[in-house]
Amino acid sequence: MDAFTENLNKLAELAIRVGLNLEEGQEIVATAPIEAVDFVRLLAEKAYENGASLFTVLYGDNLIARKRLALVPEAHLDRAPAWLYEGMAKAFHEGAARLAVSGNDPKALEGLPPERVGRAQQAQSRAYRPTLSAITEFVTNWTIVPFAHPGWAKAVFPGLPEEEAVQRLWQAIFQATRVDQEDPVAAWEAHNRVLHAKVAFLNEKRFHALHFQGPGTDLTVGLAEGHLWQGGATPTKKGRLCNPNLPTEEVFTAPHRERVEGVVRASRPLALSGQLVEGLWARFEGGVAVEVGAEKGEEVLKKLLDTDEGARRLGEVALVPADNPIAKTGLVFFDTLFDENAASHIAFGQAYAENLEGRPSGEEFRRRGGNESMVHVDWMIGSEEVDVDGLLEDGTRVPLMRRGRWVI
């Protein structure tokens, strides 16, 4: 078996054993881009070798999505397969694990009218709600595993021929996910210990807010009442640990939807609805992004922020040390899962119930500052040039990061 195939096998094994931490006899519901068939077959094989009872995969196809967005009358853009998403939510509530193979072409929907893309996306988000809450509320174990989609590879390595770009992207994925190490499963056990130690520290400190300072950034992010930091392996409602993101370098929690003040500038581009938003900046008052701009992709960004009232508020704040394996690739991945884990970040939209003690919902969730929205879009604000302090309620300032690295 050549080195590439060996690493691909190690990544598939990692997804099942560490990402999902699959239970004996558990069913898996997988989603993947249609280009990932061979990798999905490898994942299915590892799943069955590790005790899965049934592996069902649902493929997405950007070419079909493009045809729809180009051809159908406006009103039809409001249709979405609620029957499918309700079925998926039912499967998760009945104990199936969720395996998302992710690796999209950031330019998949480029050239299509943003309002049509936005309208279809909103219908999609509405229909997907039951599934999203089953996932974000950790009703079951789930993970997102990366796939070197050709469109993605061309975005990351625009100058290279496709085949070479795909190979280079796989190498970066192996590095970012620690698959390039001798024993990735053991490497992840050690990695989880470090992340859990940071989480314990931050949860013990109970900071009132975080203060970010760097070029174009002077942002105070209030933290939700009874916020909980999470990071690394996460317990489901049934107490089973899983690693939702491969890779993951972040520790994250819920901001208070009303207590975000100041200005902030993105440190990396954001891939949104198949388009690239570059030079994103925002000014917050009372938790709301009252002013937002971007050098490129501003229209699709504003379309996102018009989704609902919560889309202009924050649902997540995350700390990531700038010297992590993803950042070390030196690459911009044009993919939120990677780029968000390469730098500290914040997210417009839905907060995660797991980031509030007792996983509240509805009125209690809102009362404590949890934000609600049909969207959740992470964008990166940390770098080697950004310092972060924790602010206690009494105003005491505790240095957390200097020049993007942990100092705790």
Add this chain to the structure above:
Amino acid sequence: MDAFTENLNKLAELAIRVGLNLEEGQEIVATAPIEAVDFVRLLAEKAYENGASLFTVLYGDNLIARKRLALVPEAHLDRAPAWLYEGMAKAFHEGAARLAVSGNDPKALEGLPPERVGRAQQAQSRAYRPTLSAITEFVTNWTIVPFAHPGWAKAVFPGLPEEEAVQRLWQAIFQATRVDQEDPVAAWEAHNRVLHAKVAFLNEKRFHALHFQGPGTDLTVGLAEGHLWQGGATPTKKGRLCNPNLPTEEVFTAPHRERVEGVVRASRPLALSGQLVEGLWARFEGGVAVEVGAEKGEEVLKKLLDTDEGARRLGEVALVPADNPIAKTGLVFFDTLFDENAASHIAFGQAYAENLEGRPSGEEFRRRGGNESMVHVDWMIGSEEVDVDGLLEDGTRVPLMRRGRWVI
């Protein structure tokens, strides 16, 4: 556009406009083998050009199915994605059309232990029940469109290299579906008129039974009380016509589950659970196949007949003229959709409610002779050597077919 691409486009157009007879704004739920991605994309394009609002495709993958059947412990074979099938049934009840892209490798599951294949298939049938009844009860418009799967092509043309076999199979599909004609949509309108005329004749006659005579066959098939012949374009419960089978040459109805007597020999092989059953014969008494045998594949056939009590009784009898375009290809297709439409046939298992006046269900369905089972497997008994008579209740004999051709 070369001739092949033109014919493929004509087949996709035929599937949407004649197969589904798609309504403006209607959603489509498609199923397909994973090898059919490019053809599915063409179908999606035609669907959106003809008014579809949303096209969702669910892919099956024999390689993943094989891995499961080979690896999982026995008990896990009883799992099936009920959440998905219930979702599909819900979509159909809410008005989505069903598009099945069919073209399987008849040897896909060969070499796997039949009892494991059978056990997984039974679990699949149980979970698929709500979807199957929504389809067989014509809650919505549906069609099955053929795809020249490489595995299928190699079975039909064992001596040819794969690529050539696939091209030859596509040509046979184009011939069988009338796509090779100048205007396939018009050709199908004429074809439907002929089929509907036979249906009207047979429904007006109200035969008590049919008598089949040929080499190894002397079979009297009693017809269910208030049976209805169907053929060609079929109305859904909402009255919309669709052509469920592309191709279709048959007129068919429901036998009486208790009134089938005599012996019968298959005129073509039967592809069953990825295996080939050749030389199939059966002896019926009181509607039950009391004796069954086959020169090849007898074990998987018996596994099927053990599925439930109804599996040994008949759920369909169909008349097909021997001089139809499928038979004219001279090919054995190793695929029930084609082979059943190349010759008169009968089916073990579930009867179609549409073949009984008023589409009864439950007790009324059974009382009138409708058969119930988790399976529905057609096998071919007609040929140039088989004559068919209609028997009226008073014993009068009306010649219907001589040497396999209509004489009415």
